[in-house]
Amino acid sequence: MSLRTRFIGCGSYLPENIVTNQELAKSVDTSDEWITARTGIKRRHIAAEGEYTSDLARQAAVAALDSAGLKPNDLDLIIVGTTTPDEVFPATAVTLQGQLGLTGGAAFDIQAVCSGFIYGLSVADSMLRGGTAKTALVVGAETMSRILDWEDRSTCVLFGDGAGAVILRADNGADESNEAPGILSTHIHSDGNLRDLLYCAGGPSTTGNAGVLKMMGKDVYKHAVTNLANVVVEALEANQLNPEDIDWLVPHQANRRIIDSTVKKLGLAEDKVVMTIADHANTSAASIPLALDVAITDGRIKNGDLILMEAMGGGLTWGAAMVRW
Numbered sequence: 634m635s636l637r638t639r640f641i642g643c644g645s646y647l648p649e650n651i652v653t654n655q656e657l658a659k660s661v662d663t664s665d666e667w668i669t670a671r672t673g674i675k676r677r678h679i680a681a682e683g684e685y686t687s688d689l690a691r692q693a694a695v696a697a698l699d700s701a702g703l704k705p706n707d708l709d710l711i712i713v714g715t716t717t718p719d720e721v722f723p724a725t726a727v728t729l730q731g732q733l734g735l736t737g738g739a740a741f742d743i744q745a746v747c748s749g750f751i752y753g754l755s756v757a758d759s760m761l762r763g764g765t766a767k768t769a770l771v772v773g774a775e776t777m778s779r780i781l782d783w784e785d786r787s788t789c790v791l792f793g794d795g796a797g798a799v800i801l802r803a804d805n806g807a808d809e810s811n812e813a814p815g816i817l818s819t820h821i822h823s824d825g826n827l828r829d830l831l832y833c834a835g836g837p838s839t840t841g842n843a844g845v846l847k848m849m850g851k852d853v854y855k856h857a858v859t860n861l862a863n864v865v866v867e868a869l870e871a872n873q874l875n876p877e878d879i880d881w882l883v884p885h886q887a888n889r890r891i892i893d894s895t896v897k898k899l900g901l902a903e904d905k906v907v908m909t910i911a912d913h914a915n916t917s918a919a920s921i922p923l924a925l926d927v928a929i930t931d932g933r934i935k936n937g938d939l940i941l942m943e944a945m946g947g948g949l950t951w952g953a954a955m956v957r958w
């Protein structure tokens with residue numbers, strides 16, 4: 634039994650093509666002012682034709698492996714959080730495993746929409762501490778642009794494509810204090826009674842095609858504010874920590890106003906929040922590892938920092954992870 638799951642690498646990838654709000658307003662009845670005021674989004678990256686979720690995942694995974702100083706063969710577990718898999722099957726994680734040239738270990742996808750990365754961390758943490766695997770790659774990767782109705786201005790302006798990845802390793806030598814590095818706790822929830830608030834209207838068993846994203850924005854917003862406030866308190870209490878102990882909040886980037894509400898609830902200073910929504914928009918399962926990589930690369934997140942991650946998405950699903958970097 635390992636005591637702690639440690640982060641030993643992080644990487645991310647964004648498609649080259651950037652679409653600004655102004656560009657979007659040429660084809661959809663919207664404006665930069667509306668999108669910025671309601672969401673904080675200014676631009677988003679959109680995958681090129683022929684560029685798939687597994688391609689974004691691979692670029693992020695290679696960057697994460699490089700930062701950990703590892704080779705693909707060092708991995709024995711790959712989990713990809715995605716709601717936009719390349720195909721119905723095989724899992725995008727398995728496709729990625731093949732692209733990385735791996736023949737051993739286990740690979741599977743997690744479908745928890747925007748909470749996919751938190752769910753992935755939670756499952757990987759259990760497997761690593763339980764001894765099922767030793768070194769895991771956890772990726773959040775999405776091509777949300779492929780499931781948007783580009784004529785529905787209430788949804789198509791909100792999302793973007795991208796991928797982020799972390800490398801996790803079981804650490805037998807860690808102590809159990811909340812000062813020791815690694816995942817201190819994860820907390821995952823879902824409520825299927827709320828499925829109609831945010832869903833993709835299609836699938837192999839219903840329409841036979843992937844369908845497009847449908848959302849009751851105002852209701853999702855209200856549940857996000859409540860559920861995220863509750864889950865961050867749950868994560869703090871589980872570790873006997875206070876909001877002032879948090880060095881960085883790395884939230885799912887769905888809407889600046891939702892993030893601001895969590896920040897207010899915690900009484901956090903704004904400069905303790907990693908905010909990427911303006912440049913990335915909502916990249917679903919990819920948004921947290923993308924934001925994490927930005928703040929590691931620019932030197933904000935340092936060894937020993939306490940990081941709180943949280944997300945909510947379709948399902949509804951939501952969750953949080955408390956991490957000592």
Ligand code: ACO
Binds near residue numbers: 831854887915945947
């Ligand atoms: N441009 C211009 N006008 C628009 C646009 C647009 N892109 N979209 C909607 N409008 C119009 C509406 O038609 C409406 O017009 P009307 O008053 O004439 O009927 C008006 O703007 C207000 O629309 P609302 O839907 O009431 O706007 P609201 O203030 O709720 O903001 C938003 C919409 C941004 C979607 C908000 O509800 C939200 O962020 N919800 C959370 C959803 C979310 O983040 N989902 C992501 C997945 S879940 C998660 O990750 C948390």
